[in-house]
Amino acid sequence: MSGIKDVLAPANEEGTRATILKWCKAVGDLVVKDEPLVELETDKVTVEVPAPASGTLIEVLKPESAEVSPDEVLARLRLPGEVTLAAETKAPGAAAKIETPRAAASNRADSELLSPSVRRLLQEHDIAPGAINGTGRNGRVTAQDVTRHVAEVARPSQTARASPTARASQTEDVAAAANTLVPHTAMRRRVAEHMTRSLADAPHVTTLFEADLTRVLKHRALHAKSYESRGARLTLTVYFISACVRALRMHPEVNATFRQDAMELHGDVNIGVGTALGDKGLIVPVIHRAQQLGLFEIAQRLQQAVEAARTGKLTTQDVRGGTFTISNHGVGGSLLAAPIVINQPQVAILGVGKVQRRVCVIDVDGGESIAVRSMCYLTLTIDHRALDAFQANAFLGLVVKTLEQWPDAAEALQD
Numbered sequence: 001m002s003g004i005k006d007v008l009a010p011a012n013e014e015g016t017r018a019t020i021l022k023w024c025k026a027v028g029d030l031v032v033k034d035e036p037l038v039e040l041e042t043d044k045v046t047v048e049v050p051a052p053a054s055g056t057l058i059e060v061l062k063p064e065s066a067e068v069s070p071d072e073v074l075a076r077l078r079l080p081g082e083v084t085l086a087a088e089t090k091a092p093g094a095a096a097k098i099e100t101p102r103a104a105a106s107n108r109a110d111s112e113l114l115s116p117s118v119r120r121l122l123q124e125h126d127i128a129p130g131a132i133n134g135t136g137r138n139g140r141v142t143a144q145d146v147t148r149h150v151a152e153v154a155r156p157s158q159t160a161r162a163s164p165t166a167r168a169s170q171t172e173d174v175a176a177a178a179n180t181l182v183p184h185t186a187m188r189r190r191v192a193e194h195m196t197r198s199l200a201d202a203p204h205v206t207t208l209f210e211a212d213l214t215r216v217l218k219h220r221a222l223h224a225k226s227y228e229s230r231g232a233r234l235t236l237t238v239y240f241i242s243a244c245v246r247a248l249r250m251h252p253e254v255n256a257t258f259r260q261d262a263m264e265l266h267g268d269v270n271i272g273v274g275t276a277l278g279d280k281g282l283i284v285p286v287i288h289r290a291q292q293l294g295l296f297e298i299a300q301r302l303q304q305a306v307e308a309a310r311t312g313k314l315t316t317q318d319v320r321g322g323t324f325t326i327s328n329h330g331v332g333g334s335l336l337a338a339p340i341v342i343n344q345p346q347v348a349i350l351g352v353g354k355v356q357r358r359v360c361v362i363d364v365d366g367g368e369s370i371a372v373r374s375m376c377y378l379t380l381t382i383d384h385r386a387l388d389a390f391q392a393n394a395f396l397g398l399v400v401k402t403l404e405q406w407p408d409a410a411e412a413l414q415d
Contacts, residue, residue, distance in 0.1 A: 005053045007037060007075040009068045010316075018042045019186035020066045020074070025057050031077065038074060041186040045283070045314045055079045067186075121146040121181065142183075151178050187281040198344045202258075202383040206338040206351075207392045211400045212362075213239075213355055213374045219406055232299035237273060237328050240352055241298050243402040245269050245290050248324060251395045255323050257345045258386040272322035272343060273302060275309045276332070283309050284343060286322040322346065330354035330376060339381040347386040350399070351379035 009018060018040040025031055025038075031051040040047045055077040062074050122129060125146070132149045134141035184192075216239050227234040248255040248269050257264040269291040272284040285305035290298060308314045325343040330353040340351045355376045362371050380396045 003079050003081070004058075005055060005077040005079055006073045007049065007052060007077065009040065009070055009072045009074055010047060010049060011070040017067050017069050017190070018047070020062050020064050020068060021046060021186075022064060023060065024048075027057050027060055029057050031055060031057055040068070042190060045316055045319060046312060047316060049074070051077065053077055053079060121150075125150050147178065147181060185280065187277075187283075191281050194344070195341045198341050201344065202342055202347075202385060204339040204342065204381055205384045205389070205392070206340075206379050206381045207389060207396055208336070208338065209378045209380075209396045209400050211376055211378050212360070212404045213376060215406045216403055217355075217374050227296060227299055230296065232296060233303050234295075234299050235302070236355070237326065237352075238295060238299045238302055239403060239406065240326055240328065240350065240399075241271050241273070241287060241290060241302065242295055243399045244271060244324065244326065244350060245293075246402050247395050247398040249291060250398055251391065253387065253391055254348050254382075254395045256347050256386060257323075258347050258383055263386060266323040268321075268323065270321050270323045272319075272325040273305065274325060274327040274329075275306055277310065283314065283319065284322060284325060285309050285314055285318050286320065288321060325349045326352065328352040336377050336379065338379050340379065342381060342383055344383075347383040348392070348395075349381050350396075351377075351381065353377035353379075 019042075021039040021041040023038050024036045031037060031054065033052070033054045034050045036048040037051045037057075038049045040049060057075060058078045059076040060074075061076070062068055062072075068074060121127075122141075127146065127149065129141055132141050132145050133139075134145055213236070216236065220234055220236070220239070224234045252265045253263065255266050255269055257266070268289045270286050270288045271290050272286045275283050275285060277283060285308065287293070287298065287301045287305065290301075293301065305314075305318065308318065322343065324346055327337070327340050327349060329337045329340070329351060333354055335353045335356070337351050337353070340349050342349050353376045355374050357372055358375045360371060360373045360375065361368050362373065363369075378396060378400065380392050382392045
């Protein structure tokens, strides 16, 4: 198509679908090459798609909230000097009318602009979209708008048939019993798909160890202020990453990807750290090439990654290429979580429980003694196609040994 440039959804190595979050330009607007044109939301990050060329936006093929696949055409640009009318640039058989996202959103009769949950509710209650005043972005009808409309329509008819006492009671019941449907975000839908696929593909087995973090906490107390003054928080997760680096180098089969014809052992140790985003879901930024980092550098990278995750500033590169994942569910008060779903295509995931002061029997000078120690449960959930219990226990045992003998068992890790 001469003088026309397609705007494509970006490709990615996982082939993940995305959702149109927001159009930054409307049909008819002039755009400059590389300026943001549309925002996409995946289960991992929000991605800005830049204009592939300078020109005029003449057609938007995917409205906001629509799902798109990698390399799918999202819109078309008319390049400078092209005089063909926008209607003539459409593919054969396509409608000649061109709507901006704003104009399309205002047309509530267009079911493509409604989320799946809203369309389902409208169909269940036999309601036309135009019968409801939308309160969403650009006047879009939301699930809450539909449920509120249904309640308002039902209340007068039920009240009219009942006695005064019953009417008062029914009014209270309707208000108290009303449910709210909250449409899933693109992130939540992708997480659900990813977790379901992981459990379906990989037989999960979990091994459980207990770790004494007394020496780690002592080391942290000595160095936390120094790290803070240099711009890095020395959290317990930093020690878990360091201990896992050592264990993954000693047990490369855990730092691997299971393939049908072979095990791919990764040269780099790229550790993902599960980061909660509140009600929005979970994201896993990756500390790349952690085997090259000392304890302070790991602390720096971790702090940067977590801050970027919680402020929505992660890039696609920040969440790609992980070879092993740590889920520190203990920060929320959890003692034990099993199995923690493996972040496929990885073959294992470490779970870290809450640190508790507990009375323990310890060895002292060849004898036994009662002492209060800082303990936590560590779990390793494995893909049983790739690893067996012997390998899992050997790996987790080395992680525990490194933590309990810190820093003596971590000679290779620089403070």
